[in-house]
Amino acid sequence: MTRRKPRRPPLRSLYVWHRWLGLTAAALTLMLALTGIALNHTEALRLDERYVRSAAVLALYGIEPPPVEAACRVDGRWVLRIGGRLYLGATEVARRAGPLHGALEWNGLYLVAAGEELLLVDPAGRLAERMGGEAGVPAGLRRIGRTPDGRIVAEGSHGPYVADAELLTWRRAAGSGTLRWVRCEGSPPPALADAARAGYVATMLPWERVLLDLHSGRIVGRLGPWAMDAAAVLLVFLSLSGPWLWWRQRRKRRARRHTRAGV
Amino acid sequence: MLAVTAALARGVYQRPADFVSEAFGGAPPPPKVVWVTGSLRERIARVLGHPPRFLRVRAWLRDGRSAWVLEEIGKEQPITVGIVVDRGRIERIRVLIFRESRGWEVREPFFTRQFEGATLRAGDELDRPIDGISGATLSVRALTRLARVALLLHRKVTAGQ
Numbered sequence: 533m534t535r536r537k538p539r540r541p542p543l544r545s546l547y548v549w550h551r552w553l554g555l556t557a558a559a560l561t562l563m564l565a566l567t568g569i570a571l572n573h574t575e576a577l578r579l580d581e582r583y584v585r586s587a588a589v590l591a592l593y594g595i596e597p598p599p600v601e602a603a604c605r606v607d608g609r610w611v612l613r614i615g616g617r618l619y620l621g622a623t624e625v626a627r628r629a630g631p632l633h634g635a636l637e638w639n640g641l642y643l644v645a646a647g648e649e650l651l652l653v654d655p656a657g658r659l660a661e662r663m664g665g666e667a668g669v670p671a672g673l674r675r676i677g678r679t680p681d682g683r684i685v686a687e688g689s690h691g692p693y694v695a696d697a698e699l700l701t702w703r704r705a706a707g708s709g710t711l712r713w714v715r716c717e718g719s720p721p722p723a724l725a726d727a728a729r730a731g732y733v734a735t736m737l738p739w740e741r742v743l744l745d746l747h748s749g750r751i752v753g754r755l756g757p758w759a760m761d762a763a764a765v766l767l768v769f770l771s772l773s774g775p776w777l778w779w780r781q782r783r784k785r786r787a788r789r790h791t792r793a794g795v
Numbered sequence: 796m797l798a799v800t801a802a803l804a805r806g807v808y809q810r811p812a813d814f815v816s817e818a819f820g821g822a823p824p825p826p827k828v829v830w831v832t833g834s835l836r837e838r839i840a841r842v843l844g845h846p847p848r849f850l851r852v853r854a855w856l857r858d859g860r861s862a863w864v865l866e867e868i869g870k871e872q873p874i875t876v877g878i879v880v881d882r883g884r885i886e887r888i889r890v891l892i893f894r895e896s897r898g899w900e901v902r903e904p905f906f907t908r909q910f911e912g913a914t915l916r917a918g919d920e921l922d923r924p925i926d927g928i929s930g931a932t933l934s935v936r937a938l939t940r941l942a943r944v945a946l947l948l949h950r951k952v953t954a955g956q
Contacts, residue, residue, distance in 0.1 A: 666864075700828065
């Protein structure tokens with residue numbers, strides 16, 4: 533004798549679907565909602581200014597500290613270029629800097645030639661001024677140095693130019709044979725390089741990026757956005773099945789009440 | 796279309812040297828250096844909402860008028876702005892280099908005209924409200940702050956005159 537499995541009524545079946553799909557969507561919906569609220573207040577929460585320091589999250593993005601591209605020793609300190617940024621010791625000076633040509637001490641500050649610019653940096657690593665072509669710095673800057681009497685000289689593609697006492701104006705230098713040019717030589721101490729590289733990594737990934745990727749699902753790769761799309765579709769289904777179930781049950785209850793009243 | 800607009804919005808509208816030259820009728824005075832230290836630095840930091848990204852700045856100064864080329868980050872990139880101050884009031888303000896992808900409307904005269912004649916009142920605030928532009932909030936904020944910084948710097952360089 534075979535037992536027949538009782539057929540589940542359609543309403544009960546939809547209720548079960550509603551329940552399980554609701555549970556499935558809950559986690560993703562929670563993620564969408566919480567990250568959405570946070571992203572709506574990016575400025576107030578300063579999400580674009582705060583950076584991820586967690587090694588695990590950074591590893592998830594494949595972020596590794598870049599190597600030291602160039603280093604110049606000046607007055608017992610090291611000027612480093614890492615990933616296109618400029619550092620004095622382990623302190624970040626500028627987010628963008630061209631290739632290092634040289635660095636020297638000037639009136640208690642450091643003058644760094646990088647790319648087409650001269651950057652004036654104080655001993656605390658604060659940028660005093662950024663001087664490019666508009667500030668009269670010779671075009672095609674290649675190296676910097678001093679004249680025999682200690683004035684700053686910079687060589688561009690049209691030859692050497694000497695600066696006035698405040699580095700405001702430049703004029704063609706005479707007698708380039710007597711100029712003393714500085715060179716970037718040697719390697720910084722490994723501990724210093726590591727500290728600067730760690731500092732670089734610690735300012736690479738803003739929290740806003742992570743929340744955006746969590747919100748869109750991209751944080752788990754190519755399939756992430758599809759998972760979030762699926763969660764959105766589930767929400768559409770739930771928003772339809774919920775009212776439908778409520779309406780059906782309400783109709784049933786009314787019918788039962790009428791039946792009882794009739795008896 | 797949006798990408799094209801953004802690409803067109805970025806760029807050098809006027810070279811800083813040309814702005815300074817124009818401000819002084821083609822014969823600018825030699826620049827002076829203003830060191831942004833001590834109480835001036837603190838006041839500028841309060842205006843900007845962060846420590847200034849410079850310790851010294853160039854000033855072109857003649858007959859109570861001064862010209863400044865200053866930079867402030869809008870959203871992510873610095874906006875280079877030229878400002879002329881005449882006897883403590885903004886004479887003109889112009890966006891010289893715009894690097895952001897949004898908010899370029901701040902370079903339009905309908906916006907920059909609002910600053911003409913503005914001066915500082917108590918608390919280093921402008922003496923008038925500056926109407927914002929929707930979608931350019933951060934650029935508007937950057938320009939307004941730089942206008943206040945230029946007025947502060949002008950006060951500093953003309954204090955002894």
